Amino acid sequence: MTIPRKLRVAIIGTGTIAQAHAEAFADVGDRVELIAVADVDAGRAALFAADHGVGTAYSDATDLFTSERLDIVSVCTPPQTHTTLAIAAVEAGVIPLVEKPTALSLREMDKLEDARRSTGLPILTVFQHRFGPAALRLRDLARGGVLGRPLVASCETLWYRPDEYFAVPWRGRWDVEGGGPTMGHGIHQFDLLLAVLGEWADVSAMAARQLRPTDTEDVSVAVVRFADGALATVINSVVSPRETSRLRFDFEYATVEVEHLYGYRHEDWTFTPAPGHEHLLDLWNEGASDLLSGHTLQITAILDALDRGHTPEVDLPDARRTIEFAAAVYASSFRSSSISFGELIGDDPFTMSMDGGAVPWAPRKGVSV
DSSP: OOOOOOEEEEEEOOSHHHHHHHHHHHHTTTTEEEEEEEOSSHHHHHHHHHHTTOSEEESOHHHHHHHOOOSEEEEOSOGGGHHHHHHHHHHTTOEEEEOSSSOSSHHHHHHHHHHHHHHOOOOEEOOGGGGSHHHHHHHHHHHTTTTOOEEEEEEEEEEEOOGGGGGSTTTTOHHHHSSSHHHHTTHHHHHHHHHHHOOEEEEEEEEEOOSSSOSSOSEEEEEEEETTSOEEEEEEESEEEEEEEEEEEEESSEEEEEEESSOOOGGGEEEEEOTTOTHHHHHHHTTOOOOOOSHHHHHHHHHHHHHHTOOOSSOHHHHHHHHHHHHHHHHHHHHTSOEETTOSOTTOHHHHOTTTTOOSSOOOTTOOO
């Protein structure tokens, strides 16, 4: 029997989210080896490497790619660097696993697509909530038609970030983060919404800066129509003192709900069959697992796909659907009009940046108020 070799992995960016990647790689340590990290702050890179038993730390990603033989690299840097680093990775023959958002704009997604096609390597995005056992079960049941037609859904990311959170210079800026809670917080929840319900058709939205000292929105609200006729609402907020992440799906034969904050287990889900369909509850609970949704499950799924010679989720074409949804929320908000899937193309300002040069409020980052 041939035993697959351990894949050689590295992490670029050693801030908070890099901890989740390092822990996930440790969880699957029999399949990967974390051999190097890189960060523009050499001291922070060295400390992170020491904490996680990593042999080599670099202060430049180029040095990492030229010096190490890698299979996968996690990109855990501020969003404005994602596109450049992901392209550098595939050009070096390395599969990048990029933290959300994949890129700051649809134009950047196009550049990534060019790199994906020219190198033949996947460019993957971290959307870990797709990979919890309950979400996988729901996706299978929905695709199989067991729950009947999807009719209506709601998706809420109601989080709280105080003013101090935005004291970090790059937070709350269109040119660095790409947007506010729509791009940086709620994107995980509505990515799962899209993974369950499929292609979206059009979006009508509003966005506002209600409270926080940001250039971006701190709240957005959207109404979505899907290609099969299902309707959904999506709310993204960082001004909500009672924090929650919540999704509800109403199908013909059942309501399926989850409420959590940063990760869910099976116990966080509620399954309510419609009258006459009580047997579906047994189907829902079949093989239930208490595993926590998170980076470990997505990385495991990536490794499983690579072992089978398949392209892992979430590859670029799939991630683009989610990024295009975010762009449509902003375009609809700032144009006061509905946006259809595929409408934002060419030189449309909202393909070049999420703000589309049309934000109706003045910037506040770096401005005394």
